[in-house]
Amino acid sequence: ACGTSNTGGSGEGSSDFKVGMVTDAGTIDDKSFNQGSWEGVVKASEELGLTHRYLKPNGTTEADYMTEIGNLYDAEFKFIVTPGFKFETAIFAAQAQYEDAKFVLIDGYPHNGDFNSVVGENTVSIFFAEHEAGFLAGIATAVELQEGEAGFIGGMEIPPVQKFNWGFQQGVAYANENLGTNFSIKPENVVYQGTFDDVAAGGQIAAQMYDNGVDVIFAAAGGVGVGAINEAIDRVKNGANVWMVGVDVDQYADGIYEGEKSVILTSAVKKIDQSAYDMIMAEKNGEFPGGETLMFDATNDGIGLPDENPNLSESTISKVAEMFELIKSGEIKVSDKQDGLIK
Amino acid sequence: MRNVIVSLIAVLFGLIAGAILMAFTGNSPIAGYQYLFEGGLKSISRIGNTLATATPLIFTGLSVAFAFRTGLFNIGAAGQMLFGGFCALAVGLTFDDLAKPVLLSLMIVVGFLGGALWAFFPGLLKAKFNVHEVVSTIMMNWIAYWTIYYAVPGYFKGEFLETESRKISDNASLRVPFLTEAFDGSYINLGLFLAVIAVIVVAFIINKTTLGYELKAVGYNRDGAEYAGIKVNKGIILAMAISGGLAGLGGVAFYAGNTTSMQIGVMPTQGFDGIAVALLGANSAFGVLLAAIFFGLLYSGRGFMNAMTDIPPEIADSIIAIIIYFAATSILIERLVTKVLKKRKEKKTIVDEKEGQ
Amino acid sequence: MWSLIQQIAPYAIIFTIPLLITALGALFSERSGIVNIGLEGLMVIGAFTGALVIYTIQSSFPGSTTAIWVGIVVAMIAGVLFSLLHAFASINLSANQIISGTAINMIAGAITVFLARNMTGSGKISINAFKSTNVPYLSDIPIIGDLFFTRTYPTTWLVLAILIISTFILYKTPFGLRLRACGEHPHAAEAAGINVKRMRYYGVMISGAFSALGGAVIVVTYAGEFTGTVAGLGFLALAALIFGQWKPLGILAATFFFGFATTVANVSQVVPALAVIPPVLLKIFPYVVTLVALIIFSKSSQAPKAVGEPFDSGKR
Amino acid sequence: MEYVVEMLNIRKEFPGIVANDNITLQLKKGEIHALLGENGAGKSTLMSILFGMYQPDRGVIKVNGIETKISNPNVANKLGIGMVHQHFKLVSNFTVTENIVLGAEPHQLYKLELSEASKKIQELSNQYGLNVDPYAKIENISVGMQQRVEILKMLYRAADVLILDEPTAVLTPQEIEDLGKILKNLIAEGKSIIIITHKLKEIKAMADRCTVIRRGKTIGTVNVAETSTSKMAEMMVGREVNFQVEKEEAKVGEVVLTLNNVTVNKDKDVIGLNNVSLEVKRGEILGIAGVDGNGQSELVQSITGLAKVESGSIIYEGEDITNLPVKKRIEKGIAHIPEDRHKHGLILDYTVEENMIVEVYDKAPYSKRGILNFSAMRKHAENIIKNFDVRSGQGPISVTRSMSGGNQQKAIIGREIEMDPTLLIAVQPTRGLDVGSIEYIHKRLVEQRDKGKAVLLVSLELDEILNVSDRIAVVNNGNLIGIVNAKETDENEIGLMMAGVNKGEDE
Ligand SMILES: Nc1ncnc2c1ncn2[C@@H]1O[C@H](COP(=O)(O)OP(=O)(O)OP(=O)(O)O)[C@@H](O)[C@H]1O
Ligand SMILES: Nc1ncnc2c1ncn2[C@@H]1O[C@H](COP(=O)(O)OP(=O)(O)OP(=O)(O)O)[C@@H](O)[C@H]1O
Numbered sequence A: 001a002c003g004t005s006n007t008g009g010s011g012e013g014s015s016d017f018k019v020g021m022v023t024d025a026g027t028i029d030d031k032s033f034n035q036g037s038w039e040g041v042v043k044a045s046e047e048l049g050l051t052h053r054y055l056k057p058n059g060t061t062e063a064d065y066m067t068e069i070g071n072l073y074d075a076e077f078k079f080i081v082t083p084g085f086k087f088e089t090a091i092f093a094a095q096a097q098y099e100d101a102k103f104v105l106i107d108g109y110p111h112n113g114d115f116n117s118v119v120g121e122n123t124v125s126i127f128f129a130e131h132e133a134g135f136l137a138g139i140a141t142a143v144e145l146q147e148g149e150a151g152f153i154g155g156m157e158i159p160p161v162q163k164f165n166w167g168f169q170q171g172v173a174y175a176n177e178n179l180g181t182n183f184s185i186k187p188e189n190v191v192y193q194g195t196f197d198d199v200a201a202g203g204q205i206a207a208q209m210y211d212n213g214v215d216v217i218f219a220a221a222g223g224v225g226v227g228a229i230n231e232a233i234d235r236v237k238n239g240a241n242v243w244m245v246g247v248d249v250d251q252y253a254d255g256i257y258e259g260e261k262s263v264i265l266t267s268a269v270k271k272i273d274q275s276a277y278d279m280i281m282a283e284k285n286g287e288f289p290g291g292e293t294l295m296f297d298a299t300n301d302g303i304g305l306p307d308e309n310p311n312l313s314e315s316t317i318s319k320v321a322e323m324f325e326l327i328k329s330g331e332i333k334v335s336d337k338q339d340g341l342i343k
Numbered sequence B: 001m002r003n004v005i006v007s008l009i010a011v012l013f014g015l016i017a018g019a020i021l022m023a024f025t026g027n028s029p030i031a032g033y034q035y036l037f038e039g040g041l042k043s044i045s046r047i048g049n050t051l052a053t054a055t056p057l058i059f060t061g062l063s064v065a066f067a068f069r070t071g072l073f074n075i076g077a078a079g080q081m082l083f084g085g086f087c088a089l090a091v092g093l094t095f096d097d098l099a100k101p102v103l104l105s106l107m108i109v110v111g112f113l114g115g116a117l118w119a120f121f122p123g124l125l126k127a128k129f130n131v132h133e134v135v136s137t138i139m140m141n142w143i144a145y146w147t148i149y150y151a152v153p154g155y156f157k158g159e160f161l162e163t164e165s166r167k168i169s170d171n172a173s174l175r176v177p178f179l180t181e182a183f184d185g186s187y188i189n190l191g192l193f194l195a196v197i198a199v200i201v202v203a204f205i206i207n208k209t210t211l212g213y214e215l216k217a218v219g220y221n222r223d224g225a226e227y228a229g230i231k232v233n234k235g236i237i238l239a240m241a242i243s244g245g246l247a248g249l250g251g252v253a254f255y256a257g258n259t260t261s262m263q264i265g266v267m268p269t270q271g272f273d274g275i276a277v278a279l280l281g282a283n284s285a286f287g288v289l290l291a292a293i294f295f296g297l298l299y300s301g302r303g304f305m306n307a308m309t310d311i312p313p314e315i316a317d318s319i320i321a322i323i324i325y326f327a328a329t330s331i332l333i334e335r336l337v338t339k340v341l342k343k344r345k346e347k348k349t350i351v352d353e354k355e356g357q
Numbered sequence C: 001m002w003s004l005i006q007q008i009a010p011y012a013i014i015f016t017i018p019l020l021i022t023a024l025g026a027l028f029s030e031r032s033g034i035v036n037i038g039l040e041g042l043m044v045i046g047a048f049t050g051a052l053v054i055y056t057i058q059s060s061f062p063g064s065t066t067a068i069w070v071g072i073v074v075a076m077i078a079g080v081l082f083s084l085l086h087a088f089a090s091i092n093l094s095a096n097q098i099i100s101g102t103a104i105n106m107i108a109g110a111i112t113v114f115l116a117r118n119m120t121g122s123g124k125i126s127i128n129a130f131k132s133t134n135v136p137y138l139s140d141i142p143i144i145g146d147l148f149f150t151r152t153y154p155t156t157w158l159v160l161a162i163l164i165i166s167t168f169i170l171y172k173t174p175f176g177l178r179l180r181a182c183g184e185h186p187h188a189a190e191a192a193g194i195n196v197k198r199m200r201y202y203g204v205m206i207s208g209a210f211s212a213l214g215g216a217v218i219v220v221t222y223a224g225e226f227t228g229t230v231a232g233l234g235f236l237a238l239a240a241l242i243f244g245q246w247k248p249l250g251i252l253a254a255t256f257f258f259g260f261a262t263t264v265a266n267v268s269q270v271v272p273a274l275a276v277i278p279p280v281l282l283k284i285f286p287y288v289v290t291l292v293a294l295i296i297f298s299k300s301s302q303a304p305k306a307v308g309e310p311f312d313s314g315k316r
Numbered sequence D: 001m002e003y004v005v006e007m008l009n010i011r012k013e014f015p016g017i018v019a020n021d022n023i024t025l026q027l028k029k030g031e032i033h034a035l036l037g038e039n040g041a042g043k044s045t046l047m048s049i050l051f052g053m054y055q056p057d058r059g060v061i062k063v064n065g066i067e068t069k070i071s072n073p074n075v076a077n078k079l080g081i082g083m084v085h086q087h088f089k090l091v092s093n094f095t096v097t098e099n100i101v102l103g104a105e106p107h108q109l110y111k112l113e114l115s116e117a118s119k120k121i122q123e124l125s126n127q128y129g130l131n132v133d134p135y136a137k138i139e140n141i142s143v144g145m146q147q148r149v150e151i152l153k154m155l156y157r158a159a160d161v162l163i164l165d166e167p168t169a170v171l172t173p174q175e176i177e178d179l180g181k182i183l184k185n186l187i188a189e190g191k192s193i194i195i196i197t198h199k200l201k202e203i204k205a206m207a208d209r210c211t212v213i214r215r216g217k218t219i220g221t222v223n224v225a226e227t228s229t230s231k232m233a234e235m236m237v238g239r240e241v242n243f244q245v246e247k248e249e250a251k252v253g254e255v256v257l258t259l260n261n262v263t264v265n266k267d268k269d270v271i272g273l274n275n276v277s278l279e280v281k282r283g284e285i286l287g288i289a290g291v292d293g294n295g296q297s298e299l300v301q302s303i304t305g306l307a308k309v310e311s312g313s314i315i316y317e318g319e320d321i322t323n324l325p326v327k328k329r330i331e332k333g334i335a336h337i338p339e340d341r342h343k344h345g346l347i348l349d350y351t352v353e354e355n356m357i358v359e360v361y362d363k364a365p366y367s368k369r370g371i372l373n374f375s376a377m378r379k380h381a382e383n384i385i386k387n388f389d390v391r392s393g394q395g396p397i398s399v400t401r402s403m404s405g406g407n408q409q410k411a412i413i414g415r416e417i418e419m420d421p422t423l424l425i426a427v428q429p430t431r432g433l434d435v436g437s438i439e440y441i442h443k444r445l446v447e448q449r450d451k452g453k454a455v456l457l458v459s460l461e462l463d464e465i466l467n468v469s470d471r472i473a474v475v476n477n478g479n480l481i482g483i484v485n486a487k488e489t490d491e492n493e494i495g496l497m498m499a500g501v502n503k504g505e506d507e
């Protein structure tokens, strides 16, 4: 399947529509929000027999995004998904210019460059509580390994990545305070590499962290994370006992080093695919929540850990489930601000 | 004339190769090209966007072509564009209470100087130490990339974002309401006028002035120029600086016209596309203008082609790459053209015995 | 500091190897008289082909590295074939070699991603990479063992072996003598009965094979996947060739310097001792040093005299 | 009659020109056979065909009586044919041995084995009295020795037929004599030799028979001993040739240029010109004689400003110009016809009219406030084309690259003379030109002298120096050996001085 596929099936009713998506920086196969969003689009479209297509802009400027949105619109794709905060200003313009189109903006809200949110009637703005996902991953890590050291590798210093980082730190700290673990994170082991694609640097940084005594690294860094995972795989193949925590999607498969065994302890998942899927379904059912800002978080199962966690013990899993409930109920509040945390 | 034919044939070959690729992936080339051109041209705002896309390419193409005409291969337009754009943006963000015409003029000057500075070093190294500019400009590209990477968040950090500069005010933007409205909300901006002026100025310098005469002489034959009393080192440095300055203007047009802020971690692709544009434009200023618009058309039209068909998006890139290869191997095309022309001549005249030399 | 060097040495080496083999290939090309600025594209071709082949056949060879080796060999063949585009343009058509190389880069970048999408459904091709090993006994030697014999990949030894063989070929065999003659004075070579064009084809094809090997090495060691680019390493290799003064050992030193400097810059954030240096300085360090090195060597440049000049046997 | 090589009715066409038209040349075993012809007559082409570098369009080649097709130099080598090219084909950073074995390298299992080869080269060198060090690098040995390396190359390959393309152009008279001896040695060992030259004296001295070609056609083959030089010259150019340059007594005026103890470096630390002092006066032609590479270039460059003067001073019309930039010197009236017309003389990709203003493009009327005046350029070029008989396809707008060497040279000379200089420096102004053009250019130089200009003529051709100059300065190894009056000297004396032996001093 080469990204674009045409399932012009039969029996579409009046609410038949075409689903388009514009990718952000990076490719459609980024194992992160582009891919996640697209998977949601594909799943929903195939279930509903909708035509769906994605476009890759020439660059990452607002003009580039607007051009592709216009292209989709002119080609009758009037339900448009855009993943990434970089689309914020483009959607601000698009929602006004293309009033009969619907927009789903993932990881951001439309504004006019002044960060005053203006979510149009034809737009849904979706956020994820990355900090909560990070928090759960932190809990799982600390509880499963009980004691040791953790590190964090981020890609670029952008809000979703930062929130993963901060949440993870809070999770580890919470486990230390309340669950009797003894896990530490040193400031030098929390870094933003600066890109999402420098695989070599990812491996080198991970190696350095492991050599410095880190046992588990949480990487929210795209290709940089791939490098880190490769490093972990190689170390484990050589008998070391190190772990990685995946991000965005369940990265278990990326960490396989032998048979079914993986270096991925768990992953901090945000259900991007789910959000895109939900929005398309809602549109189909005439329930598109236009004008709303949706938060995908613990309360609506928009974030979490993967369903399957072969590397986590039963007790860890139940502990995490417990915490999950506490977040849901509001008993635990995870902050999405730095507030005294590292970086 | 010969050059035009060669370029057109290169384009044609590229398009044919693209057609084959489209057919190979089970798509109709005719529909593909139809949507490609519709995407770039079918409405006034699309035309505006095509021109806006072409604008930075005109500058980088001019930059590479100018260097070429003076015997230099400037592969560093990306870095020069980045640095020139950064300098202009810095001015735009710092002095945004100046009157718009004053501020814009200042930004243009500073952008030019920034790009010129970035090319000055490779020029200096070439002139004084005979360091090949291909290697030094590549190094300068990365130095620019990392300098910007840290300078933008360090000095011009956006309010909420670490990876982008603040936005420039309308005062510092090349976008003007009359253009935006005339082109129905497109991104076309004053950069295009600047680019056209640059084309005219560069054509004038190269063809009509003693400066152009001097720089071309240095480019064609360094020793010959030196023998004739032309200051060769000065020529090389100056040619390089002008080339860099043009790329710097491309940065101004891009970062203050097409965008309104600067993202870090991005090497502008216009730098490398400039090489292609210059080649296709046969290194003449007006050729560059046309080639850049053609590339702008490809880039702005391909999204529509993708939206309307199942043609994979990489095909547009492939077409461009193949065009470049044919432009690079233009000798083959030239021979072909010569052969055809000759044959035609032979048919017409009944042996006008070749008059020697 | 020492322990830091010890720690990062294996990674610097891993990073160096693709650069080394690519620059070494370029050495053959330039020694034969052809500038090859298309290294980047050739590496991409190698990375793509290697990844694609391994991805396709890996499941047939569970638990063995056969698939990886097959992938590497096929990648090298693909590199040779692709380099013929450059050879044809610059040898037969006397095209501007820099432009032709630029076209190679563009074509490679576009076509591989296109093919990857069409053939695997994804622009990224992930594979199971080699496992690194400590060389038995040697890795126990104090100091040297930690620096050079821990965490090595088989490809590292392969490339180093090629380096030694290449040095031998270049300086101790008739082939090498002829190749160098073609880059220095093609008309002399021609008069000696050497087929200059053919030698230049060999030079470019070796460059194609080695660059592709470089690209494949990236995939089968630290990257584990093909993503459509090699992030400018091809251009760095070209710089290393000049930095290394067109000599095998010079290239070894130059690429190792790059590898080390880049690795230091990459890990600096994690090393408190280095974190005090502004990161921008660390990042631009390799490039600035290259510029300085180019200045220093410019006076005594060992560049092949006829490199970049189309060979026309009629020209007197 | 036994012929080792026969080239019968050879024809070779290049685009737009018939280089060889029905040429026949027969080489007897054990003879030295001269091939004589004007520049561009087709000599090199004919020999390149024999050596397999070109294929004839028509005609037959027989080697030892057997018809053969020589498809490339390797075939020629196998047939025992070797060639020393007009421009040496040696790799400068290889050793002598490496250069000699190139293409036929001794090896064992892919590994070069050079020691045996070096020994053999040493032996050959001794056998034929060549005095070559097999381990030296080419860049470190003299031109004469480089030529002997080329000869060794052939001997190493056991060539029986040796072709030498203009071997004497770069040698001193003494070295030429030595070469003659070497060739006699070779003949004695049973080799046969073809030697290309357009110097009649050498043919007289060395050759047994001589084949003359003109414009690609064979004119005839003569026995050298029975034929006078003037007869051969007539065969060569197709008319009687006047070897003497017609000129009146010089009316020498005041000093224009003075060099005081000038030293110029060649490379970083190698001295090219050593402590030279001389004067050039109005109304005279001062010839500089010497073998190529003995400081002539440095001398000229120091005057024109292209080379840095290490010590000493240069006075021009009473003014010290030692450190003046090139441009200023041109403005003051120093004109320069450079040695290498492609490297220095022309911007080959510029048209004639653009080339004609290369030194004055920034002066009125050719430009005003930085903008070129094309009609003035055109007029200037047309003027030169008319006055100096420059022929080219499209007149002023011909790209100079497309022009023949002679016409390029005439354009350059026209440009320099039209600047109305006070001092005209002409370096090898007639190199590679045919007799007609040479006569014309010599006439122009003398005309300048008679107009009261100072002319400095640098040439490697002794005849040219002797015929055209009024005084002759001889350089050797960067030193000024002496200055003599042209009328009072002869070839022998100058030859000795070129070899470094000073007048008056006895060896
Ligand atoms: N490869 C070529 N292509 C086109 N024309 C050529 C080529 N080689 C030689 N010629 C032309 O053929 C003619 C004969 O050239 P050739 O070199 O044989 O002359 P020559 O007698 O050796 O002259 P000289 O004394 O200058 O060496 C000349 O007009 C020359 O310009
Ligand atoms: N290597 C070459 N390749 C192509 N054309 C050549 C080559 N050498 C010479 N020619 C062409 O052959 C023709 C004769 O050139 P040649 O050098 O013999 O002229 P020339 O005899 O020096 O000139 P003149 O008769 O004016 O003195 C010219 O048109 C020249 O451009």
Ligand SMILES: [Mg+2]
Pocket: D039, D040, D405, D432, D433
């Ligand atoms: Mg000639």
Ligand SMILES: [Mg+2]
Pocket: D043, D044, D045, D086, D165
């Ligand atoms: Mg000749």
